[in-house]
Amino acid sequence: MPQVYNWQLGRKMEYPYEEHHPDLQFAFVFNTNRCIACQTCTMACKSTWTFSKGQELMWWNNVETKPYGGYPQNWDAKILKLLDEAHARSGGEMKWGGKPGERAPYGEYRGMTVFEAAARTINADSQQRVLGYLPTEAEWTSPNIFEDNSTPYEGGPFGLSKDGASLPEHKSWFFYLQRICNHCTYPACLAACPRKAIYKRPEDGIVLIDQERCRGYRRCVEACPYKKAMYRPTTRVSEKCVGCYPRVEGHEPLTGNVPTETRCMASCVGQIRLQGLVRKNKDGTWVEDRKSPLYYLIHVAKVALPLYPQFGTEPNGYYIPPRWVPRPYLRQMFGPGVDEAIERYTIPDRELLAVLQLFRKDQRIIFSYKIEEGKKVYETTIRGKKFEMFNDTAIAYGKDGQELFRTTVEEPFHIRDAKHANSI
Amino acid sequence: MSKEEFEETDPMEFIGMGVPATAQADEDMVRAVVEEFLLLGFDRDRLLRLFRDPFYAGTHRVFVERGEEFVTGLLDRVLEEWAPAEVAEGDN
Numbered sequence: 001m002p003q004v005y006n007w008q009l010g011r012k013m014e015y016p017y018e019e020h021h022p023d024l025q026f027a028f029v030f031n032t033n034r035c036i037a038c039q040t041c042t043m044a045c046k047s048t049w050t051f052s053k054g055q056e057l058m059w060w061n062n063v064e065t066k067p068y069g070g071y072p073q074n075w076d077a078k079i080l081k082l083l084d085e086a087h088a089r090s091g092g093e094m095k096w097g098g099k100p101g102e103r104a105p106y107g108e109y110r111g112m113t114v115f116e117a118a119a120r121t122i123n124a125d126s127q128q129r130v131l132g133y134l135p136t137e138a139e140w141t142s143p144n145i146f147e148d149n150s151t152p153y154e155g156g157p158f159g160l161s162k163d164g165a166s167l168p169e170h171k172s173w174f175f176y177l178q179r180i181c182n183h184c185t186y187p188a189c190l191a192a193c194p195r196k197a198i199y200k201r202p203e204d205g206i207v208l209i210d211q212e213r214c215r216g217y218r219r220c221v222e223a224c225p226y227k228k229a230m231y232r233p234t235t236r237v238s239e240k241c242v243g244c245y246p247r248v249e250g251h252e253p254l255t256g257n258v259p260t261e262t263r264c265m266a267s268c269v270g271q272i273r274l275q276g277l278v279r280k281n282k283d284g285t286w287v288e289d290r291k292s293p294l295y296y297l298i299h300v301a302k303v304a305l306p307l308y309p310q311f312g313t314e315p316n317g318y319y320i321p322p323r324w325v326p327r328p329y330l331r332q333m334f335g336p337g338v339d340e341a342i343e344r345y346t347i348p349d350r351e352l353l354a355v356l357q358l359f360r361k362d363q364r365i366i367f368s369y370k371i372e373e374g375k376k377v378y379e380t381t382i383r384g385k386k387f388e389m390f391n392d393t394a395i396a397y398g399k400d401g402q403e404l405f406r407t408t409v410e411e412p413f414h415i416r417d418a419k420h421a422n423s424i
Numbered sequence: 425m426s427k428e429e430f431e432e433t434d435p436m437e438f439i440g441m442g443v444p445a446t447a448q449a450d451e452d453m454v455r456a457v458v459e460e461f462l463l464l465g466f467d468r469d470r471l472l473r474l475f476r477d478p479f480y481a482g483t484h485r486v487f488v489e490r491g492e493e494f495v496t497g498l499l500d501r502v503l504e505e506w507a508p509a510e511v512a513e514g515d516n
Contacts, residue, residue: 326446
């Protein structure tokens with residue numbers, strides 16, 4: 001099997017195809033600390049792409065409540081269990097080691113990926129190239145199961161349990177995990193397809209299923225560890241998130257036909273999402289683009305981390321981890337960079353504070369940013385570390401360098417007139 | 425939220441996974457709650473109510489299990505750290 005370089009794992013790994021990388025890659029950062037699970041993103045996607053017959057159970061974008069919720073139900077616990085069993089059979093361990101470096105920012109993953117586990121533990125005759133499973137129909141039916149609270153109904157004005165949660169664990173915390181297709185660098189769906197019906201676009205790295213070539217074998221549904229390829233019974237082929245490619249290409253008249261963020265990103269009420277197109281080197285690593293907000297958040301500040309990097313698909317979705325959640329859980333979900341990411345996010349430096357203001361101020365894709373310095377407005381010491389806040393201005397630029405908007409760290413405070421308290 | 429009693433034979437029933445949570449986890453959670461609501465303008469009394477009131481199951485659980493002293497101690501520490509915030513008001 002060919003060897004490809006996966007920078008998130010800090011090493012080469014086995015993948016069924018030779019590596020070829022797009023010039024630009026669709027990527028995004030979600031700030032889990034800010035999500036309120038309003039599901040506006042979910043409905044924006046649903047009403048755009050999956051409102052037809054046969055797509056009833058299909059939610060390309062979903063927001064699930066962790067640790068109990070999941071769409072399809074228990075998707076991550078199931079694939080982790082499969083991986084764990086594969087390691088037990090082959091005597092390995094899903095662990096990280098080594099020192100972080102330029103080409104290995106999170107150190108080195110020393111366990112097996114879903115590709116390597118399949119090659120080593122699954123009979124070659126089975127034609128299964130990726131470790132995975134096919135969710136049952138029932139598992140697809142409850143996209144927001146256990147949302148917010150896992151307590152049983154016990155009556156009362158709000159149906160709340162008198163004793164809080166009924167399990168001994170997780171009484172205090174939960175968080176929302178926003179999920180779309182990660183448009184992976186090494187897609188498991190693409191690797192698994194026996195028809196080569198799945199392809200990664202060279203212009204933006206968006207992964208698509210060719211609806212003409214697909215014959216609905218559902219190998220992609222089985223293989224995608226994030227379970228973002230879905231089968232449509234009415235057409236008998238599989239479908240997946242298309243990255244709103246017409247918008248990304250710049251065919252949205254509303255924004256003047258410039259590259260525009262996806263519907264789920266643009267509709268985000270909590271301003272937690274930032275999407276972009278990042279430049280890639282020939283070897284798959286990111287071009288050092290110091291002016292790109294995504295490059296800054298992921299490679300410089302390192303506050304945004306990939307979801308389950310150990311699966312090995314090199315997902316292009318990144319998450320700022322929730323700062324209140326127990327670290328062992330987060331390390332399993334986002335890898336070893338969690339502690340550093342939370343430390344930097346909770347006591348942000350000057351640049352990070354300004355870049356975080358860029359989230360959701362405009363639908364047009366931000367290609368670069370600049371910061372104009374403002375005066376210091378606040379300083380204190382948090383957990384023994386100095387924190388300074390400057391009212392800097394963050395300026396966002398589009399594809400051709402045109403200014404999209406400017407925003408300040410301190411936002412104006414508006415108090416609604418009592419006369420119009422409930423109007424909009 | 426489920427509106428029925430648990431049924432162990434139901435394949436869609438809730439499945440819990442235990443994850444080790446140390447005392448540090450309580451501290452992280454309390455700190456996050458206090459900081460977020462403090463920045464929304466809550467004063468000390470109002471913040472403490474989030475822990476005393478059983479309606480807020482998560483924060484109240486910490487209050488019961490770790491005691492009032494733990495909560496007020498951390499609360500006052502965070503309030504002290506963020507105290508100079510008042511100086512910055514009116515800058516815009």
